[in-house]
Amino acid sequence: MSTERAERPLRADARRNRERILRTAREAFATEGIGVPLDEIARRAGVGAGTVHRHFPTKESLFEAVVVEHLGQLTRDARAALEDDDAGSAFFSFVLRMTEEADAKQDLAEAVAGAGSRMGAAAEQLAADLREAFAELLARAQEAGAVRTDVDAADAQAIVVGALSAQRRRADAAHPGRVAALVLDCLLPRGSGTGRRSP
Numbered sequence: 001m002s003t004e005r006a007e008r009p010l011r012a013d014a015r016r017n018r019e020r021i022l023r024t025a026r027e028a029f030a031t032e033g034i035g036v037p038l039d040e041i042a043r044r045a046g047v048g049a050g051t052v053h054r055h056f057p058t059k060e061s062l063f064e065a066v067v068v069e070h071l072g073q074l075t076r077d078a079r080a081a082l083e084d085d086d087a088g089s090a091f092f093s094f095v096l097r098m099t100e101e102a103d104a105k106q107d108l109a110e111a112v113a114g115a116g117s118r119m120g121a122a123a124e125q126l127a128a129d130l131r132e133a134f135a136e137l138l139a140r141a142q143e144a145g146a147v148r149t150d151v152d153a154a155d156a157q158a159i160v161v162g163a164l165s166a167q168r169r170r171a172d173a174a175h176p177g178r179v180a181a182l183v184l185d186c187l188l189p190r191g192s193g194t195g196r197r198s199p
Contacts, residue, residue, distance in 0.1 A: 018055045020045045026066050034063050064123050071126040074098065078133035088146025091137045092184065095156075099164045099180040131157070148189045159187060 024045035028036040038059050042052040056062035077094065084090035135153035142149050151159075163183035170179045 014055075017045075017047055017051055021047065021052055021055060021062070022065060022069070025062050026069070029063060029066055034059070038062065061120075064120055068123050068126060070101075071123060071130055074101075075126055075130045075133055078130060078137060082133065082136055082140070087137075087140035087144040091141035091147060092187075094134075094137060095160050095163075095184060096177060096181065098160060099167060099184075100177055145189060147187050151187065156187060159183065 021041065025036075025041050028041055028044065038052050038056075039049050041062070042049045045052070052062070056065065077097070081090040081094045131153065134157065138147060138151075138153050138156050141147040147156075163180040166183050167177070167180040
């Protein structure tokens with residue numbers, strides 16, 4: 001009986017409340033990270049704390065729901081990039097977008113860097129799907145001669161996290177993404193020059 005109740009679609013008002021909570025949490029976590037209290041999110045969403053707790057029993061479950069949205073969108077974007085005929089451009093455009101989004105969204109940055117508690121099954125599956133699509137993008141770019149061949153997907157992912165960290169330490173409003181692009185230049189084949197992806 002409880003399983004049937006769990007699978008029953010939310011009423012319209014409950015669905016609107018859940019969407020309002022998620023939207024508010026998305027904005028709060030993006031600008032302030034996971035430290036925002038649930039009661040504060042409830043206040044900003046214009047709902048009671050009990051309403052938030054009914055949908056998301058813990059702050060971690062709410063954080064995970066927001067991260068799942070982000071990971072899902074990134075995974076869809078990565079798969080779309082696999083359809084691009086220019087494998088090198090597709091790869092570098094995607095990794096730059098990933099660093100730019102993570103730079104603007106504290107929650108995504110924390111998820112990319114592996115901070116906080118372990119994610120649940122949905123997030124873990126999406127993260128695995130994203131890693132798989134990323135590895136395919138990398139392999140295509142390497143086959144096209146756009147990325148050096150002595151790095152693997154784990155190396156490239158670590159470099160993306162490093163590019164994000166460097167961007168955070170040397171924010172340049174006049175040239176957004178410049179420092180991240182400089183770090184990502186280490187993925188270029190040797191002797192191909194630098195600055196290719198700088199905005």
